[in-house]
Amino acid sequence: MTDQMRRITLARRPVGQPVPEDFALQTGPVPDPGEGEVLIAVSHHSLDPYMRGRMDDAGSYAASVNLGETMVGQGVGTVLTSRADGLAAGDSVTGMTGWASHAVLKGGDLRKLDPSVPVTTALGVLGMPGFTAWRALSEYGRPKPGETLAIAAATGPVGAMVGQLAKAQGLRTVAVAGGAEKCALATEKFGFDAAIDHRAYDSASDLRKALSKACPDGIDIYWENTGGKVLEAVMPLMNTGGRIPLCGTIAWYGGGTSDKLPHIWRAILTKRLNVNGFIIFDHWHALPDFLAEITPKVAAGEITYLEDITDGLENAPDTFIAMLKGGNTGKTIIKV
Ligand SMILES: NC(=O)c1ccc[n+]([C@@H]2O[C@H](COP(=O)([O-])OP(=O)(O)OC[C@H]3O[C@@H](n4cnc5c(N)ncnc54)[C@H](OP(=O)(O)O)[C@@H]3O)[C@@H](O)[C@H]2O)c1
Known part of the structure; x- marks a missing residue:
């Protein structure tokens, strides 16, 4: 020592x-x-x-x-x-x-x-990030079988758990990740149905075209981890009544902003989207339930x-x- x-x-x-x-x-x-x-x-x-x-x-x-x-x-x-x-x-x-x-x-x-x-x-996976995914997906994502969920930072601890939980509940899951290696991980290790490399597209509109192909029925749940280009790409693809658990905006943590706010705000209005900001520390009382449900699945390799x-x-x-x-x-x- x-x-x-x-x-x-x-x-x-x-x-x-x-x-x-x-x-x-x-x-x-x-x-x-x-x-x-x-x-x-x-x-x-x-x-x-x-x-x-x-x-x-x-x-x-x-x-x-x-x-x-x-x-x-x-x-x-x-x-x-x-x-x-x-x-x-x-x-x-x-x-x-x-x-x-x-x-x-x-x-x-x-x-x-x-x-x-x-x-x-x-x-x-069994700490704050995994708990965030588990708690806010059910509270604010309210997933239903057959729906489509899109998420960026998809191979991180929050994204990987959101993807696996949503897939297990019968959703189509679409990952946005940085680079070919992370896209391969998203589909091969974490079971996403499709993965889009956001770094391969300079503009939000090009990224949107790729996302649109991966989400032929639109997006019902956009799990917001990043803000930035991904948010701008996603908003026009949201289905009416869609849900956006607003978890993080890492694209802006070092500064920066979007000049698309009027479009984003208007999409929330016209598509009657439910945007829920949350801080996981407000939900700490539910941690024992999370650990009781997910620890055996991690131990058994059912959640990777x-x-x-x-x-x-x-x-x-x-x-x-x-x-x-x-x-x-x-x-x-x-x-x-
Ligand atoms: N609200 C809450 O209580 C709560 C709790 C936990 C986490 N969070 C938030 O959840 C998000 C994910 O957390 P995490 O721990 O799972 O992080 P993480 O995925 O391990 O790491 C962050 C990832 O963000 C992605 N990223 C960075 N800049 C980006 C950009 N400009 N556009 C798109 N992606 C970008 C990168 O992934 P790629 O290389 O794939 O782009 C990076 O690896 C963060 O925003 C975090 O602040 C919020």
Whole structure:
């Protein structure tokens, strides 16, 4: 065991896309847990698109990371010292460890991991992204057999789960993904009926033509992960009464906008679309139901997943920056 704690802090607020200089690697003593707390050796931590928003000072649904603070995020690891009831040294747990080698957290803020699945699944397929897909697809997508669902970032942890759940419920599933390799993964590994490479089309109208061929009956559910060109391409293809779970707009996380707002707004009106923004943290009470239903399916291989694990805490900033631009193939994880 190292006697030094390493952590990645926010060194300055990014302008547009983050760059390596926005982060700093800090080293210091390993903290001691207080009464009711637990010291964890973090084995892996998650990198998620929402963390880009936490780097800004702008008000949002969750607090910003302050300059000099450890970057926020979920991790998994092993309890080294416990002063909390119900947890003992050696337990495998998950919690909001941040981008760090160690963390001290309250016992009540940790969850013991299920030994029937690999620990890293708690960050992706059985973590916040998988739960997001499971919960919001039923709540806001309201899928019906025979309908068509389209989704971008389709091979990421949210997209892959949405695709598999929708397919299992009898929908036609159409993936939008960046590059031929991800398109092949979408159809061959995650069972999408068709996959379109958004990088192969410069304009939204060309992307729309390709999507239109893949969605001969129009689109009933557009799961919004990206905004940008994909959103502009999709809107004219939406069927009346369609649903749009508004999950994320990663194409705009580094800035940028669309000049198509009047068309998009009008399509929502004329097609009576149901657009539901949601933040998964409001749904946390349903996590036990999700884990009870999906953990056995993951353990049995009925739900498949892909992880993109990079070695070394020091590589977290570069890996995060790459993920925002599509450099990841599967759930982005740092092996600390
Ligand atoms: N509302 C909530 O509570 C909630 C919870 C979880 C996640 N989310 C959101 O869900 C979305 C997916 O999250 P995730 O963890 O599954 O991410 P992810 O797919 O692992 O990573 C992001 C992916 O976005 C795609 N992308 C980036 N820029 C793009 C662009 N301009 N156009 C199209 N695609 C682009 C890239 O995939 P390609 O290479 O395939 O383009 C990239 O790999 C994100 O927007 C995230 O913020 C929201």
